[in-house]
Amino acid sequence: MHPPRPEDLAVELSEEDARGVERVVQRLRRARRVLAVTGAGMSADSGVPTYRGVGGLYRSDRPTPHGFSIEEVLSAPMFDAHPDVTWSYLKEIERACRGARPNRGHEVLAEMDDYFDSVWILTQNVDGLHQAAGSRNVIDVHGGLHALRCTRCDFRTRVDHYEGLDDPPRCPTCEAVLRPDVVLFGESLDPDKIRLLQIQLTKGFDLVFSIGTSSLFDYIVAPLRFAQAAGKPTVEINPDFTAMSDLVDVKIRARAAVALDRIWADHLAWWPHT
Numbered sequence: 001m002h003p004p005r006p007e008d009l010a011v012e013l014s015e016e017d018a019r020g021v022e023r024v025v026q027r028l029r030r031a032r033r034v035l036a037v038t039g040a041g042m043s044a045d046s047g048v049p050t051y052r053g054v055g056g057l058y059r060s061d062r063p064t065p066h067g068f069s070i071e072e073v074l075s076a077p078m079f080d081a082h083p084d085v086t087w088s089y090l091k092e093i094e095r096a097c098r099g100a101r102p103n104r105g106h107e108v109l110a111e112m113d114d115y116f117d118s119v120w121i122l123t124q125n126v127d128g129l130h131q132a133a134g135s136r137n138v139i140d141v142h143g144g145l146h147a148l149r150c151t152r153c154d155f156r157t158r159v160d161h162y163e164g165l166d167d168p169p170r171c172p173t174c175e176a177v178l179r180p181d182v183v184l185f186g187e188s189l190d191p192d193k194i195r196l197l198q199i200q201l202t203k204g205f206d207l208v209f210s211i212g213t214s215s216l217f218d219y220i221v222a223p224l225r226f227a228q229a230a231g232k233p234t235v236e237i238n239p240d241f242t243a244m245s246d247l248v249d250v251k252i253r254a255r256a257a258v259a260l261d262r263i264w265a266d267h268l269a270w271w272p273h274t
C-alpha cells in the first residue's frame with residue numbers, strides 16, 4: 001500500500017484529458033463556490049483499495065468466507081444478529097486504510113479552500129483522508145471508521161486504528177457492543193448531514209466535480225444533476241466510464257491525483273497575475 005511516488009504524477013496526459021484540464025481551469029477562474037463529490041477512487045492513489053474496482057477488497061459479486069455477500073455482511077440486520085461477523089469485515093476495511101496518507105488529489109482539494117469563497121467535499125469515503133488533508137468543509141455522508149459509539153448508551157470514542165480491539169469491542173460503561181460511526185447497508189443517512197448538503201446545494205455551486213465514484217447512489221448523482229439544471233459545469237475524473245460520463249461537461253480519464261495536480265498547477269500559474 002504505497003501512495004504514488006511524486007514522479008508518478010508526471011505521467012503524460014492524453015490529448016483529450018489535456019483539453020479537459022484546460023476547460024476545467026477556464027471554468028475555475030470564474031468559480032466562487034466549488035463542490036467535489038468523491039468516492040473510493042479518490043483514495044486509490046493513497047493505496048486504499050476501491051470497492052468495485054480492480055483489486056477491490058470487497059467485490060460484491062464475490063461471496064465472503066461466511067457465504068454472505070459483502071452487502072449482507074455490512075448490513076444493519078447482520079450487525080444486530082452477528083456483530084462479530086460484521087466487525088471482522090470492518091476490521092479488514094480498516095486494515096486496508098491503515099497507514100494511508102492523503103494523496104496529491106486530497107491536498108489539492110484542501111488547498112482550494114484558500115482560493116475560493118467556499119469549497120465543499122461530499123465524500124462516500126470512510127477513511128478520513130479529506131479531513132487529514134485539512135479540507136474544511138467535509139460532509140462524510142457514510143461516516144468515518146475512526147469514531148466508535150456504543151449501541152446502547154451515549155459512550156463515544158475515537159481510535160487511530162482497530163488493532164487490539166475485542167471481537168466485537170464492547171462499551172467500557174455498559175458492556176453493549178460498540179460500532180463505528182459508519183452507515184451500514186440498510187441504514188438511513190444522517191439527517192443532519194443531508195440537511196447541510198441541501199443547504200449548500202440550494203446556495204448553488206459554480207463547478208461540481210465527481211471524482212473516483214461509480215456514481216451508483218442517487219444522493220451522489222443528485223448534486224451533479226442539480227448543477228446541470230442550473231447551467232453550471234460538471235466534471236468527472238475517473239479512468240473508467242460511469243452512468244455520469246456521458247452527461248458531464250468535462251470527462252477526464254486520468255487518475256484523481258494526476259488530474260487534480262495538473263488542474264491546480266495550471267490554475268495557480270494563472271491565478272496571481274490577474
Ligand code: NAD
Nearest residue numbers: 039040041044051052124125126127212213214240255256
Ligand atoms: P467504487 O469502488 O464503487 O468505485 C470506485 C470508482 O473509482 C470506480 O468507478 C473506479 O473506476 C474509480 N477509480 C479507481 N481508481 C481511481 C483513481 N486513481 N482516480 C479516480 N478514479 C478512480 O466506489 P464508490 O463509488 O465510492 O462506492 C463505494 C462504497 O464503498 C462507498 O459507499 C464507500 O463508503 C465505500 N468504500 C470506501 C472506501 C474508502 O473510504 N476509501 C473504499 C472502498 C469503499
Ligand code: ZN
Nearest residue numbers: 150153171174
Ligand atoms: Zn454503552
